[in-house]
Amino acid sequence: MEGGGGAPPEVLEESHSGCVLPTSLGTNSLKKSSWGFLFTGIIGGTLVAVYAVATPFLMPALRKICLPFVPATTKQIENVVKMLHCRRGSLVDIGSGDGRIVIAAAKAGFTAVGYELNPWLVWYSRYRAWQEGVHGSAKFYISDLWKVTFSQYSNVIIFGVPQMSESLHISLRGGLGRFAVCAVMYVQE
Helix, strand or coil, rough: CCCCCCCCCHHHHHHHHCCCCEHCCHHHHHHHHHHHHHHHHHHHHHHHHHHHHHHHHHHHHHHHHHCCCCCCHHHHHHHHHHHHHCCCEEEEEEEECCCCCHHHHHHCCCCEEEECCCCHHHHHHHHHHHHHHCCCEEEEEEEEEHHHCCCCCCCEEECCCCCHHHHHHHHCCCCCCCCEEEEEEECCH
């Protein structure tokens, strides 16, 4: 049938392995399948990234005592540095957040350490200390404040919520040196 109006017969190709493959299932079908995998991978990767970034910020709200991240204001930092004016020794900021107080103390000549539970904030703090040129005297550690010993520090800074003060007072009572000064400042609710 020359020039007939029917559907063209399916052309078969013989592969190197001797199997006969239909050409109509070739590239078009694989392109659609590739886009589906790509789309699924992008959505899945985005969800994993959002989970990884958001979880450290949301988990403190689910603890027995909610300890939110609230950045210290410029005035609060100035007050801490003013309080430390005639002091010596090392300083620790419990729940250091983004490291503003530790960096300010390091600039004032203190060997300063910050403990923070949120790894993103610790990494950001380390970057900021490097950027400010105080990475040698400002250190940051990922740690739960209830599991750290503070006896080696002579200056303790705490920004917190009133609900944590009783437990923290008991925890620090026997763990600080004789001449240590502990400054507790509460986050506005």
